[in-house]
Amino acid sequence: MSSPGPAAARLSEDARTRRRHAADRRFRLYGLSAVVLALLALVALLGSIAFNGLSAFRHHQLELEVTLDRETLGLPDGPVDVSDLRGANYMGVIRERLRALHPEVSSRKEKRALYGLVSSVAGFELQQLVLADPALLGRSVRVALPLSDESGRYLKGDISRETEESRRKLNDRQLDWIDAWRDQGFVQSAWNTRFLTGGDSREPEVAGLGGALLGSLWTLLVTLALSFPLGVAAAVHLEEFAPRSRVTDFLEVNINNLAAVPSIVYGLLGLAVFLNFMGLPRSAPVVGGLVLALMTLPTIIIAARAALRAVPPSIREAALAVGASPLQVVVHHVLPLALPGILTGTIIGMARALGETAPLLMIGMVAFIADPPSGPLSPATALPVQIYLWAESPERAFQELTFGAILVLVAFLLVMNAVAIILRNRSEKSW
C-alpha cells in the first residue's frame, strides 16, 4: 500500500477496521448458523413424525357382500327384540362369507388364520347396521369391514414378504389371501375417520382419538375459564392497587417460584385436595382443568404483570387528570393496552397445559376409557396421555397411531395458537 494522505487513510479500510468488519461478519454467521440448526432440528422432528404418522389417517377395509342369514346369526324366525339383535352372531356371518371366498380352506388352524385377517371387532359394524335397520335381516348387504391390525400393516407396506416367515405375524398363506382380495378389488383404501372421532380401543385398527380430543378440549376450557380471569385479576391487583409491602414482595417471590414447580407436584396436590379431600370425580376433565389452572396461573400472572408494567405511566396520569377513578383508569386504558401481552402469556400457559401429561396421570386421567366424554364431569383422557398410553402398547400397529396422535396434538396446538394470535393482533390494532 502506498502511503496515503491522512484524509484518505480515514476513508479507506485499515487493518483495524478490517478486523472489526471480520468480527461483524463472523458474529452474523454464528447467528445464522444457530437459526439454520434450529430449523433443521424442527424439520427433522416434524418430518419424522409426519413420515411415521400420516399413514394413520388412511386405512384399508375389506368390502364384501354378506348375507344376514337368520340361521347363521343364531336368531329365531319370527319377531326379534333389540337384545336379540345385539347378541346375534355377526362374526359367524362374516366367517361364512370368508369360507365361501376360500372353499379350499378346511383345517381348523387354517380357518383360524383366515378369520384372523379380519378385525375381531368387525362384527360390530354389522351389528350397528342391523340395529339401525332391522329390516336388513335375511337380506344381503355390502359392508366395509375393518381388517386386523396386522393385515393393515401388510397393506400399508409395513410388513414385507422378504421377512423370514417365522419373524412376522402373518404367514405366507395369509399374505396370499390378502393379495388375492386386493387383486379382486375387495380391499378399499379410505380415510380413517374413526381415528379422529372414535374412542380408544384395545384393537389398534379401531382405536380413535375422539375421546382424548374431547377430554383435552374440556380440560383446557376449564383451565382457561379459571386461570385467565384469576390471573389477570391477581396481576391487576398486584400491579395497580396493592401498595408495595413485605406481603406483596413475599407474594411476588412465591408466584415466581410456583411457576418453576415441577408439574407432577401439581398433580399430587390435585390428588390430595380435589380427589381425596373434596371428593371430585376421578379421571374427570374438570379436575384436570383445575390442576392445570393452578399450574398455568403463575405464568399468566407474571406475563400479565409485565404487560401492565409496560403501559406508559403517562396514560394513567392522563386518565387520572381528567377525573377517571382508579377502576376506570385500569378498565378503560391500562387493560386494553396490556391485553396483547396478557394474551401472549396466556397462549404460552395454555400451550404448556395442553402438552402436560404428568399431573393428569396423578388424577386418574390415564385410565383406559373407550367412550368419548359427554361433559367435564365424565371420565376422559387427554391427548398427551393418550399418546403415552398408545406408545407403551405392545401391538406394533399402535406405533403409527402414536405418531398420528402426535400430529393431531401439534395441529391442535397450532390451531389454538393461531386463534390466540388473531385475537392478539385484533386487540393490538386499536392502537
Place this chain on the structure above:
Amino acid sequence: MQADLGIDEDEEKEPVALAKVSARSLSVYYGDKQALFDVDLDIHANQVTSLIGPSGCGKSTFLRCVNRMNDVIEGCRVEGSIRMDGHEIHAPEVDVVSLRRRVGMVFQNPNPFPKSIFENVAYGPRIHGLSRTRSDLEELVVSSLERAGLFDEVKDRLGEPGTSLSGGQQQRLCIARAIAVGPEVILMDEPCSALDPIATARIEELIDELRATYAIVVVTHSMQQAARISQRTGFFHLGVLVEEGETSKIFTNPEDARTQDYITGRFG
C-alpha cells in the same frame, strides 16, 4: 359552574378571598425526603401564574398538589392546606374525582390516549356524564377542540388516532381534553418543553386566550416564556418559595438575591 366539593360553606374565610386557589404552609414529603417547605401561594382566576426555578426545586410537586395527583405516588405525604374557593381540598369529604374535574392538568410530554382524536376529548365528558345525547357530546368535543385551536387542523380526521398528530398538535389535543370537562383551574407542567419553537408559540398564544376563562398555572424552565405569558410568577429554590409577585416586578426588580441570581443566569 361551581361543582360542589361536598362540604358546607367554610366558617372562616381566608383574607385573600379573591384567590381561586390558595396554599398555606404547604409541605410535601416523599418518604423521608422533604420536597416542599412551608409554601404560601395564591393562584388567581383569569391570570396565568408561572412557577420557575431550577430542576428539582419543587415546582412540579406544588403543581401536582393542586389536583392531588401526588395521592397516587407511594410514600408521598402532604401537610398544610390548599383551599379552592375557600374549601380545603384535602378534607376527607372531598371526592378527588370531582376535584380533578375542576382542576385540569396538561403534562410535560403530550400524552394523548391511544384512541381516536374524538375519543380523546370525549372521554372526560363521558365518564362524568356531562352530555346526555350523542349530538351534545359532539358539540362539546368540537367546541373544546375549537377553544384549543386544533379544530381546523383535525376536523376531517376526528376518527384518526390522537397519536398520529404532531407533538404540538398532540399537546393542544391534551389541552382540549382538559378543557372538555369544564375545569376552573388548568395546571400545565412544562407544556412546551417537548415542542419546537413554532408549536411553543402556538401554545403560548393559546394559554393567553384561555386566561379569559380559567385560572392557569404553568411550570416552566424558560424564563422568557414565564415573562411572556404570565401575570404573576413564583420562584422556587430547593423546595422553598423564595419570591412571588407580579411577573414584571420579579423580572425587573426582584427582592431576593437568589431570584436575582437565577433570572440573570448565575445558576440553575
